[in-house]
Amino acid sequence: MPPRSEVSVGSSAALREAGERAPGLLLGEGVELPASADVGGHVVIHAGTVIGEGCRLGDGAVLGRAPALGPRSTASRAAPPPLVLGPGAVVGAGAVVLAGARIGDRAVLGDQAHVRERARVGEESVVGRGSAVDNDVTIGARVKVQTGCYLTAHSEVEDDVFLGPGVVTTNDHAMGRHARDEPLHGVFLRRACRIGGAAALLPGVEIGEESFVAAGALVIRSVAPRAVVMGVPARPVREVPDEDLLERWAV
16 A cells, blocks of 8 residues: 555556645646645645646546557557646536647636547636547637537637537547548637527537537538527528627627
8 A cells, every 4th residue: 555645546656635725636746736725625736737826626626647548549558748737727526638738828617527638728718517628639818618518629619619518529520430630620610700599510610700600500611700590400591790799799
């Protein structure tokens, strides 16, 4: 048995107990917690993770864990760099944020959110409860990802985008029936577009700037800027009016 001051978690390097800071807190090598950070119970922070000033870490959050890849995964197996949390970032209870991710200043990751390696979440963006941000996803600033969304690998989300609850994005037309070296194609959500709840987006589609995708739509082709689309499959029905553009509503 390892001594009480040092424990092992799976295949990870040893973690030291730091219960004087928070109940059940485990810290990896090189982790320094600012005095201004608010840490819940039973948080695990793996080696090298960088925690910014004023961060809030919810009960049971796991930060900086190395990715676990399946035996046939084509994802990079190179060791990712450490996780970085910007100042004022919030990580909810039970959330898991892998090594290699970067979370911007004052961004919020909800309870049980999952953010994978090489993902980027911009400043003041919100990833809702139980939502998953896959590897190599870039999320801009002030983005709102509501509960239960899935952002597939290699997707790009620009500033001020809104995703309603349960939005699903995809990146593989063949669903695994393709050459191992064939690239996957995520989705591209341009500035200030809005995606309604339970909409599904097929691989490679681009949702134009300030466009509007209705709830439950199935988007099989790219959407023009300012277009309003709805239906299965989604079809354009009108244009977003001037009074609904972000410039009218930005604070």
